[in-house]
Amino acid sequence: MRIAVTDGIDPNAKSSLESLGHSVIERHYSNDELISGCISDFDIVIIRSATKLNSNIIKANAGINGKLSLIIRAGVGVDNIDLSSASDYSISVCNTPNASTNAVVELTIGHLISSCRNIARGDQKMKDGSWAKKELRGSELRGKNLGLLGYGRIARGVADVARSMGMNIHAYDPYVNSNNSKCIFHDSVESLFRSCTHVSIHCFLSDETKHLVDLRMISFMPKKDNNGIECGNHIVNCARGGIINESDLHDALESGVLSTASLDVFEIEPAIKSSLLQLDGFQATPHIGASTYEAQRRIGEEIIGIVESHSKGIVPLTCLNK
Amino acid sequence: MRIAVTDGIDPNAKSSLESLGHSVIERHYSNDELISGCISDFDIVIIRSATKLNSNIIKANAGINGKLSLIIRAGVGVDNIDLSSASDYSISVCNTPNASTNAVVELTIGHLISSCRNIARGDQKMKDGSWAKKELRGSELRGKNLGLLGYGRIARGVADVARSMGMNIHAYDPYVNSNNSKCIFHDSVESLFRSCTHVSIHCFLSDETKHLVDLRMISFMPKKDNNGIECGNHIVNCARGGIINESDLHDALESGVLSTASLDVFEIEPAIKSSLLQLDGFQATPHIGASTYEAQRRIGEEIIGIVESHSKGIVPLTCLNK
Numbered sequence: 001m002r003i004a005v006t007d008g009i010d011p012n013a014k015s016s017l018e019s020l021g022h023s024v025i026e027r028h029y030s031n032d033e034l035i036s037g038c039i040s041d042f043d044i045v046i047i048r049s050a051t052k053l054n055s056n057i058i059k060a061n062a063g064i065n066g067k068l069s070l071i072i073r074a075g076v077g078v079d080n081i082d083l084s085s086a087s088d089y090s091i092s093v094c095n096t097p098n099a100s101t102n103a104v105v106e107l108t109i110g111h112l113i114s115s116c117r118n119i120a121r122g123d124q125k126m127k128d129g130s131w132a133k134k135e136l137r138g139s140e141l142r143g144k145n146l147g148l149l150g151y152g153r154i155a156r157g158v159a160d161v162a163r164s165m166g167m168n169i170h171a172y173d174p175y176v177n178s179n180n181s182k183c184i185f186h187d188s189v190e191s192l193f194r195s196c197t198h199v200s201i202h203c204f205l206s207d208e209t210k211h212l213v214d215l216r217m218i219s220f221m222p223k224k225d226n227n228g229i230e231c232g233n234h235i236v237n238c239a240r241g242g243i244i245n246e247s248d249l250h251d252a253l254e255s256g257v258l259s260t261a262s263l264d265v266f267e268i269e270p271a272i273k274s275s276l277l278q279l280d281g282f283q284a285t286p287h288i289g290a291s292t293y294e295a296q297r298r299i300g301e302e303i304i305g306i307v308e309s310h311s312k313g314i315v316p317l318t319c320l321n322k
Numbered sequence: 323m324r325i326a327v328t329d330g331i332d333p334n335a336k337s338s339l340e341s342l343g344h345s346v347i348e349r350h351y352s353n354d355e356l357i358s359g360c361i362s363d364f365d366i367v368i369i370r371s372a373t374k375l376n377s378n379i380i381k382a383n384a385g386i387n388g389k390l391s392l393i394i395r396a397g398v399g400v401d402n403i404d405l406s407s408a409s410d411y412s413i414s415v416c417n418t419p420n421a422s423t424n425a426v427v428e429l430t431i432g433h434l435i436s437s438c439r440n441i442a443r444g445d446q447k448m449k450d451g452s453w454a455k456k457e458l459r460g461s462e463l464r465g466k467n468l469g470l471l472g473y474g475r476i477a478r479g480v481a482d483v484a485r486s487m488g489m490n491i492h493a494y495d496p497y498v499n500s501n502n503s504k505c506i507f508h509d510s511v512e513s514l515f516r517s518c519t520h521v522s523i524h525c526f527l528s529d530e531t532k533h534l535v536d537l538r539m540i541s542f543m544p545k546k547d548n549n550g551i552e553c554g555n556h557i558v559n560c561a562r563g564g565i566i567n568e569s570d571l572h573d574a575l576e577s578g579v580l581s582t583a584s585l586d587v588f589e590i591e592p593a594i595k596s597s598l599l600q601l602d603g604f605q606a607t608p609h610i611g612a613s614t615y616e617a618q619r620r621i622g623e624e625i626i627g628i629v630e631s632h633s634k635g636i637v638p639l640t641c642l643n644k
């Protein structure tokens with residue numbers, strides 16, 4: 001099969017696909033090129049988050065205009081793909097949901113500790129020549145209430161590690177059966193925020209979740225832990241930009257309602273002009289949740305499995321519109 | 323009793339001591355002042371790491387020269403106190419070993435993740451206006467071998483969290499009985515380093531441990547994990563400066579033998595002129611291992627217990643020279 005790779009791929013996966021007899025062209029295409037049908041003579045396109053496949057682009061490369069029959073999202077979120085258009089043109093859309101789970105779990109825990117203990121801030125102060133020990137007093141995670149907004153694979157992984165650190169796990173997820181869970185389930189987002197000094201976001205971006213975390217919600221957070229220690233309020237988002245209203249987040253940090261916010265994802269990426277970057281309690285990474293050698297290798301392995309299934313006429317396990 | 327507090331104390335602990343009838347003077351003294359016997363009319367001195375109580379200072383403030391009878395180290399390491407001189411003058415020396423354990427455990431895990439996932443580095447790049455996603459690929463901790471040099475309270479806490487993250491725990495500690503331990507014990511430091519891509523230091527500074535971690539030892543580290551992934555070598559030290567030879571550490575980072583090093587403690591503090599701070603894989607915090615609201619409160623509680631025991635003529639539980 002002819003495979004277009006538009007946002008990069010693990011070199012091992014590329015050579016494996018080629019050794020299986022597929023032709024792999026690795027190149028990034030502009031929006032204009034995509035709309036003009038530049039991938040219409042490929043059977044499969046493999047994208048990450050940079051390539052946006054809206055309905056016009058799908059129309060231009062499938063159906064009577066082209067032979068595209070499979071879109072693989074190397075990663076999890078498919079908000080950059082118009083799923084219903086893909087279905088209209090009988091294009092299967094698959095993602096690689098398992099490959100990056102652990103990478104995001106570890107980054108989330110890292111962001112939580114780094115922000116509450118001033119690791120990034122302390123590092124920068126030292127590199128600026130200042131031994132700021134006295135102003136870098138932080139707070140511990142042990143004994144604190146961690147609220148997970150969304151309770152899928154990644155959230156459960158975060159819960160396991162956070163529990164081993166002595167945190168109390170709370171969650172809100174209307175799509176998950178809360179029976180037999182080791183965490184405290186809430187029946188509203190407001191109830192979750194009222195209970196937790198620490199919140200980590202693990203849901204998809206959708207109309208339902210867009211700007212779900214705003215100043216009103218953040219203002220419900222209690223600032224004090226169960227022992228009366230003023231640990232402040234802390235939010236981490238390694239899921240998807242847009243779930244937090246960033247303008248509200250700015251106000252919450254500036255006014256002290258929120259002590260720290262750590263984002264790996266942003267409403268607009270690359271987010272190098274965000275006014276959040278000027279604020280003391282703000283910590284950021286450039287959407288590197290899945291950027292590990294291990295996750296890229298696992299994504300490559302999942303892609304090979306998807307291509308092999310599709311080649312044999314079998315619907316891949318991770319197909320989202322079968 | 324008259325109590326001198328030379329390096330600060332939790333305000334709650336100070337007021338509790340005063341309400342118990344003690345007189346608390348909080349003031350930092352210079353070396354010259356200490357040698358001239360300025361705390362000789364105190365019964366108790368409470369210090370952290372900044373005050374150094376060598377044999378001359380102890381002699382000038384105890385015995386026939388003064389009434390000092392108890393030194394409390396608010397914290398763990400007592401390498402700034404001449405223990406044998408204190409014993410010569412019948413001064414009890416106590417520390418607060420339990421109070422900061424969890425704070426250091428969490429910082430260690432935070433440093434491990436932050437360095438392997440480029441959190442501090444990514445944060446700084448974003449604040450410098452660069453979306454460096456592509457150059458910030460990191461490696462995961464899951465499945466890696468973590469070597470703990472020293473296996474006391476803090477190391478065991480680190481082991482529990484690291485195990486929950488899927489790390490394999492290795493340890494070297496000649497003073498710990500390795501029976502029934504859930505980790506793999508080594509009979510030499512070299513064997514530990516040969517087995518582990520990640521090493522975290524959790525021993526005291528002594529003649530035995532000074533510069534125990536040098537270029538030769540670091541060179542034994544395998545750079546690849548059990549699955550052949552080139553994750554590089556990583557070292558964290560939140561214990562005490564001087565256990566790592568910092569000049570060797572510089573060479574190991576510069577030459578690529580070591581991928582990252584994260585230090586909270588240094589041979590000379592404040593360490594704002596260290597040449598390590600110029601290196602890409604180097605991450606630092608200014609000795610904030612115990613700097614949490616929770617640890618400071620627990621240290622205060624432990625201090626009150628020590629003072630109360632001593633006042634009643636009972637040897638405190640954490641006395642190091644009874």
